Amino acid sequence: MLDLSAAARQFPDDPDWTWLAWFWAPGGLFRQGLMLEAIAADAAGRLACLATPYARYDGGPVLAADTALEWMAQLGRVDILPLAPAYLADEAGADIADPVRILNYADLVIIPPVPGWRRSACVWRAACCALDRMKPVCVLNGGEADG
Numbered sequence: 001m002l003d004l005s006a007a008a009r010q011f012p013d014d015p016d017w018t019w020l021a022w023f024w025a026p027g028g029l030f031r032q033g034l035m036l037e038a039i040a041a042d043a044a045g046r047l048a049c050l051a052t053p054y055a056r057y058d059g060g061p062v063l064a065a066d067t068a069l070e071w072m073a074q075l076g077r078v079d080i081l082p083l084a085p086a087y088l089a090d091e092a093g094a095d096i097a098d099p100v101r102i103l104n105y106a107d108l109v110i111i112p113p114v115p116g117w118r119r120s121a122c123v124w125r126a127a128c129c130a131l132d133r134m135k136p137v138c139v140l141n142g143g144e145a146d147g
Helices: 004-008 017-024 036-043 060-077 085-092 121-132
Strands: 030-034 047-050 081-083 108-111 137-140
Touching: 017 030, 017 121, 030 036, 036 108, 036 137, 047 060, 047 085, 060 081, 060 085, 085 121, 108 121, 121 137
Parallel strands: 030 137, 047 081, 047 108, 108 137
Antiparallel strands: none
16 A cells, blocks of 8 residues: 555646645645745745746746846845746757756755746656655745746
């Protein structure tokens, strides 16, 4: 028989945020609907992986990187130290934003309410990799609906 902790680590290939919340929200590692100021008190001074869409972003990779850069500035203003795989991928000329190396150092993942985040394989991978490493994932307010 498969126990729930093992099942929780069998992440679906395609984004399924309802599934993720079912397994991970009760333990407090997956939190949704948060205001930036609310997580700033807990995350100030910590390194965050800022998960935003990149590959196949509607506006293309440059707009995806610009969006990530804007959110990096917002996190910086509340003393959270952000690294954004989407921004780094664009700077490196990569096709896909890879959060894995960032998550070796980051303390948490923050997902802002950027259009397309729910469908983004890049955002999904960041969330799953973080949870697999038992690192918190915070979806900012406005992130419940896919804008």
